[in-house]
Amino acid sequence: MSLFKLRLFGKRNLNIFLSAILLVLILFYWRSPATVTTPVKILLPLYAYPTWYESKTYIWKDVVAAADKVPITAIINPNNGPDGQPPNEDYARGLKDLGQADITLLGYVYTKYGDRAIAEVKQDINLYYQHYNLDGIFLDEAASSSDKLDYYQDIYNYIKTETNLNRVIINPGTHTDERYFSQGATDTAVIFEQNSQAWTEYQPQPYAKNYPTEHFASLIHSVPDAATMKSHINRAVERHFGYIYVTDDSLTTANGDPWDSLPLYWKEEVEYVRSLNLVN
Incomplete structure (x- = not known):
């Protein structure tokens, strides 16, 4: 040659x-999920008791540290709601610590899928508003069908007009009728709350792409490792979710509550969300 x-x-x-x-x-x-155009936020069910007196178990301080890196909305839940009273000494101390960071704070209120008396729901909302210095309300056990729309519109309007609370998130945990968004029943809905395996097969309803990402949140438990966590966050971005939280805690723990701890990969989760937001 x-x-x-x-x-x-x-x-x-x-x-x-x-x-x-x-x-x-x-x-x-x-x-790459870095093509997202709005910041990804962590929606954290902070259901762990504020053990400020025991540093090894006091995860609230870890949330405060993370808030310097990523946007966090944290949900507090003293006892299935405000427990009919102002915060006790431990919660008062924990809330003071959270107040040192730029964290959006929501108070937990259950609604029995639209069957709880609205007067009771409003009573819980009033306690949070008067005594807890929060930013909004998290309505759990929320209905997702149109027959309960009036119920949630009533609560939503009450929060927005009778208090200074400015954020409302409902948690049906599943596909939700579009009218909850188009007819003023919530600011955001958790439209997925399940385990890791179910998330891989999940697809939001087609209407979701017509709304800002901040309307949609997903809470995923039983996620075994950091690699899977990152893959799930990528899918959340691809599926038009603005809020995400992934944990290795599960329903099979001793207390059956996957939302009362931080995952072993918490710092990696925070850094990964931070890396996505830095690209935008």
């Missing part, structure tokens, strides 16, 4: 090699 042909052969191989690299980079770019 002549020197000219050898050089030509090498040049062609180099062009093929460079083209292949370019194709890989293009594919990586389009598959």
Whole structure:
């Protein structure tokens, strides 16, 4: 083979090699969750008791530290709601600590899927408003069907007009009728609350893409490791979710509550969400 042909052969191989690299980079770019256009926020059910007197179990301080890196909305739940009274000494101390950071704080109120007396719901809301210095309300055990729309509109309007609380999140945990968003029943809905396996198969309803990402949240438990956690967050971004929380805690623990601890990979989760937001 002549020197000219050898050089030509090498040049062609180099062009093929460079083209292949370019194709890989293009594919990586389009598959990357970094193409999101709004910040990803963590919606954290902070149901652990504020044991400020025991540093090893006081996870509230870890939430405060994380809030310097990522937007966090934390839900407090003294005892299935405000427990009919102002915060005790421990909760008062914990709330003071959370208040040192830029954390959006919500108070937990259950609604029995629209069957709890509205007067009782409003009583809990009033206690949070008067004594807890929060930013909003988290309505758990929320209905998702249109027949309960009036119930949640009533509560939503009460929160917005009778208090200074400015954020309402409902938790049906499943697909939710679009009218909850279009007709003023909530600011955000948790439309997925399940385990890791169910998340891999989940798809939001088609209407979701017509609304801002901040309307939709997902809470995923029983996620075994950091690699799976990152994959699930990627899917959340791809599926048009603005709020996400992933934990390795599960329903099979001693108390059956997957929301009363932080995952072993908490710091990695915070850093991963931070990395996504830095790209935007």
